[in-house]
Amino acid sequence: MLELISLEESNHILSRYGQTLGVEHVLLRDSLRRVLAEDLTAQTNIPPFDRSAVDGYGISSKDTGLNQFKIIGETPAGYTYEDLINPGNGLRIFTGAPVAKGIVAVIRQEDVCVQGEQIVIKKPWKPGDNIALRGEDVTEGEPLLSKGTVITPAYIGLLAAQGISKVPVFRQPKVGVLSTGDELVALGEPLTPGKIFNSNLPSLIALVEDLGGEALDLGIVSDSLEKTSLAIENALKKVNLLVTTGGVSVGDYDRLKEAILHMGGEILFWKVSIRPGTPMVIGLYKDQLIIGLSGNPAAAMIGAELFLAPLIRMILGHREANLKRCYARVRGDIRKPASTRRMIRVQIVETSEGIIAKISPKQKSGVLKSLAEANGVIDLAPGAVLNDGDGCQVILFNRWSQ
DSSP: OBSSBOHHHHHHHHHTTOOOOOEEEEEGGGOTTOBBOSOEEOOSOBSSSOEESSSEEEEOOSOTTOOEEEEEEEEOTTOOOOSOOOTTEEEEEOTTOBOOTTOOEEEEGGGEEEETTEEEEOSOOOTTTTEEOTTSSBOTTSEEEOTTOBOOHHHHHHHHHTTOOEEEEEOOOEEEEEEEOTTEEOTTSOOOTTOEEOOHHHHHHHHHHHHTOEEEEEEEEOSOHHHHHHHHHHHHTTOSEEEEESOOSSSTTOOHHHHHHHTTOEEEEEOBSEESOOOOEEEEETTEEEEEEOSSHHHHHHHIIIIIHHHHHHHHTOSOOSOEEEEEEEESOBOSOOSSEEEEEEEEEEETTEEEEEEOSOOOTTOOHHHHHOSEEEEEOTTOOBOTTOEEEEEEOGGGOO
16 A cells, blocks of 8 residues: 555546546537537538628629629528529628529628619629638538537537537536534534534535536534444445545544545555645545545645546546646745645736746645635645746646636
């Protein structure tokens, strides 16, 4: 059993359990932020016919020197004009309307002078002006979207234009979130002396759902070996993946690792060489993964960003599931070296001078405010220090890696 491993080693171990969970077809309106499970090919041309790109007048002539036309009808959007338009004639036409046979250009209404049934064009024109050609956006048979694409509002519009009402997407993992600790009180309950409100549970549930998973609130279990074991065993019957907070360190009441072993499970590793978040248990019970994060709020959320987020993204079928990094210039300093690799909370800001990483003033593992304001962490090597203006590597949180 590994006891203290690197961030890279731990993510490598977790990646073995990042298989997708199969495919389902969902209604297009329900597909936002889901991950496409198959390549899609265009079934029709967009636009499906030559159409007017503006409100104006369709004209029929190959003579670009001709500037006066007789208007013999009109074509609103959604209707067609079936007769051939002879040279010298034209149609009143509106944006999106099909271009009738014989029309060679559409002149914007602001570029003509109307004189009864005649129009006089006030500007030079050429064939093809203001006509969107059939298939100029998308051609039937061309690749449309590829497997692993995250569906956005714009992609929903593209698929709707193809008449696609259902899409194949990877199934969402059901992720159970369980907190351990006698000191915890659920929201809505009275806060008695020595107790604290459980902030880890709602924040982790939100993170899972923000990533695209389906979160299951499993509440709080006390610091009891038997109760913890039973809670884990019952939880794993309902979920694909279990995430816990608390009970992962070396205190007398830290029961998680012991509970997994008591159940007959296996510990894949315990402790990662980063701060905050060193105490961490990754267990396996009947081929189901248990991710035990620190009970300290900042450590729990940083651990979730570094370990849980990439894993869920893999299960969801993202093409790029690994941690996202960027180069930044630091604002502030870290002058005291440490023997452990540190994750320094920062706020990433894009400026005219490049990407700036503003160091949060409070870095303790139990501090929530600096975490709430952070959108990444500086990956600071053991023994390293930072001075204002130095370059640094930043690991971006999930909301910055979409």
